[in-house]
Amino acid sequence: MIRTFLLCCTFIIATSAYGNMPSYFNEDIDSEYRELLKHADKMLPETNKQLAYLPSFFPFSLLDVRPTNFVNNNDKQAFANFNFGVLGSRFLNINKKQLSNLPSISICKEQKCKKERIKLIKQFLVDSKSEVEMLRQNTNIYIVQQTAPHVFRINNTFYSPTQLITYYPSKQAGFIPSGDYKLSKPEEASKMLALSEVTKALREVMTKYNVAAITRVNEESLNIIFGGISDNHWGIVINHKSTIPTSGDYSHIGLEFDIVQKVSDSSFYYQTN
Numbered sequence: 303m304i305r306t307f308l309l310c311c312t313f314i315i316a317t318s319a320y321g322n323m324p325s326y327f328n329e330d331i332d333s334e335y336r337e338l339l340k341h342a343d344k345m346l347p348e349t350n351k352q353l354a355y356l357p358s359f360f361p362f363s364l365l366d367v368r369p370t371n372f373v374n375n376n377d378k379q380a381f382a383n384f385n386f387g388v389l390g391s392r393f394l395n396i397n398k399k400q401l402s403n404l405p406s407i408s409i410c411k412e413q414k415c416k417k418e419r420i421k422l423i424k425q426f427l428v429d430s431k432s433e434v435e436m437l438r439q440n441t442n443i444y445i446v447q448q449t450a451p452h453v454f455r456i457n458n459t460f461y462s463p464t465q466l467i468t469y470y471p472s473k474q475a476g477f478i479p480s481g482d483y484k485l486s487k488p489e490e491a492s493k494m495l496a497l498s499e500v501t502k503a504l505r506e507v508m509t510k511y512n513v514a515a516i517t518r519v520n521e522e523s524l525n526i527i528f529g530g531i532s533d534n535h536w537g538i539v540i541n542h543k544s545t546i547p548t549s550g551d552y553s554h555i556g557l558e559f560d561i562v563q564k565v566s567d568s569s570f571y572y573q574t575n
Contacts, residue, residue, distance in 0.1 A: 324384055326377045334472040337481030338367065339388070346393060355393040356404075361527045361535055362447040362455060362515040364479060365389045368555065371476030378556030379533045386532040408534040409575055416563070420571050423528070423538045426511040433504035437516060438524060438541065446501050447515040448508045455515075456497045466491050513537075519554045533557050536573045538565060546570050 327335070342365065346355055358365040367385045372378045390401045410416055427434070437443060447455035452463050458478055459468040465485055472480040488495060508516070515527045519539060527537040535557060551559050553574060560575035 324377075324380060326372065326374070326381070328474070330474040331472075334475055334477055334480065338472070338477055338479065339392075341479070341481045341483070342389065343392070350395060352395045354395070357449050358393070359386065359390065359531050360447075360449070360514045361530045362445055362517065363449050364460060365393065367480075368478050369475040370471050370478055371474065372556070375552040375556040375558070379558060382533040382557070405531040405534045408530045408536060408573075410536065410573060411561075416561070416571070419528070419536060420563070420565060422511065423526070423565070423571065426507070426513065426526070427538075427540070429511070430504065430507040433507055434516070434524065434526075434540070437501070437504060438522065440500065441521070443497060443501065444518040445515065446504060446508070448505050448513065451505075451509060454498075454505055456494070456501060459494050459497075461494075461498055463488075466494055468494075517555070525554065530574075534573075534575050536571075538569055538571050540569045542568050542570060547572075 345364070346358070349355075355365065357363060360366065362368075365385075367381075367389075369378060369381050372381065386405070387401070390396075390404070391398070394401060394404075396404070410419060437446065443456060445455060445457055449455075452461075454461050458470070459466055460479075465487060468484045468486065469479040470482040470484075471478055472482060486494070504516075507513075511528070513526060513528055514530065517525045517527070519525050519542075522541045522543055523539060524541060525537060525539050527535050529536055535553075546564050547559055547562055547570070549559055549562055551562075553559060553572070557574035559572050561571075561573040563571045565571050
């Protein structure tokens with residue numbers, strides 16, 4: 303009861319600190335989000351250690367919640383900030399100023415920094431060529447995310463050594479993760495374990511280069527996200543078959559491109575902010 307009360311207080315404080323309740327929240331969406339908060343509180347044991355749960359906020363990790371039913375890009379981006387404010391206040395054990403500055407660790411404005419990132423990306427693309435091609439051809443997989451060697455996500459299922467948790471989009475906002483989920487033991491989930499085995503080599507090379515997630519943009523194109531928090535991501539889009547976007551355009555998940563640089567005729571480096 304005490305932890306439920308604290309969670310509600312955290313939600314109220316965070317919404318106050320990061321602005322009023324979002325305009326795109328109706329009663330149903332508000333209820334869905336509160337259910338998600340209760341679930342997150344149950345999933346993550348209480349700790350006083352600062353930034354212990356920071357990896358859970360990396361792109362497509364457990365606390366990087368996506369409203370998959372939102373159609374307005376401004377709403378998607380605003381929600382990314384709102385969600386980070388609410389959950390960051392609850393789980394990161396840092397003050398409001400530290401929290402507001404944290405996403406800036408993903409931002410790179412200097413030419414030297416950008417060159418270093420693109421060099422790292424090119425090395426990864428060479429080292430992971432066969433594994434990335436496997437992912438491109440496997441239409442059953444649309445998200446591969448890596449938190450730790452034995453803690454990762456494939457599609458909407460989060461894997462750990464002891465259990466798998468599969469999330470279903472909430473009805474109104476389409477939140478993933480959400481309060482609607484199914485728990486499975488590894489021995490009960492042969493199809494999902496097969497996906498785990500198929501992506502093992504890819505996840506190993508992702509770990510080597512600290513790649514946060516790879517998501518499918520469309521049938522051909524992949525978004526390889528090296529890092530990010532909230533709406534600040536950086537990475538590369540490969541197998542891009544249309545015009546290279548420019549600053550101010552939006553990514554396939556509704557985040558605004560701040561920096562875009564062509565890497566090849568079918569790929570571009572980007573930073574959202």
